[in-house]
Amino acid sequence: MAPKSSNPGEIVLLSPLTGEVVALENVPDAAFATKAVGDGVAILPTGNLVVAPCDGQLVKIFNTNHAFALINDAGVELIVHIGIETVKLGGQGFTRLAEQGSFVKAGQPVLELDLEYLGANAKSMISPIVLTNADQFAPLTELASGSVIAGQTALYTIKQK
Incomplete structure (x- = not known):
């Protein structure tokens, strides 16, 4: 259940993963670390479920199941x-639980991870969660830190300009 903001025009994103928050600047990929892809945070996962961070449509789930795009x-x-660099794994270590084009609710499972396999084969398991059209919104606020729980912990707040 998504936490409801008391302010209209605010969207509170839930953490899609259970794990530890990592600053985007510390992601070992320049496109994410420099915020070229978008603004947000990253998580080093300790849980194997990836859930929708908000209600919306899964507009893209990559064939290798290593990433998805959602629009609310x-x-x-x-x-x-x-x-x-998990795209290089060709889908191994990922199980799709929702379909591209479907509408999902905050907290609904989208992917399942084989953390043992991924931890042994990925360059890094640090997982960015970014707002790709951040220029259309006010700067992100209330960024989470420390431990987060998938589908329960507020990750960050997006405000209308």
Whole structure:
């Protein structure tokens, strides 16, 4: 259940993963670390479920299941990218639990991870969760830190300009 903001025009994103928050600047991939892809945070996962961070449509789930894009009805465009260079694994270590084009609710499972396999084969398991159209919104606020729980912990707040 998504935490409801008391302020209209605010969208509170839930953490899509259970794990430890990592600053985007510390992601070992320049496109994410420099915020070229978008603004947000990353998570080093300790749990194997990846859930929708908000209600919306899964507009893209990559064939290798390492990332998905979601758009909500307020125009928020998000990418949840599991690990770094995980596309090279050809889908191994990922199980799709939702279909591209479907509408999902905050906290609904989208992917399942084989953390043992991914931890042994990915360059890094640090997983960015970024707002790709951040220029259309006010700067992100209330970024989470420390431990987060998939589908329960507020990750960050997006505000209309």
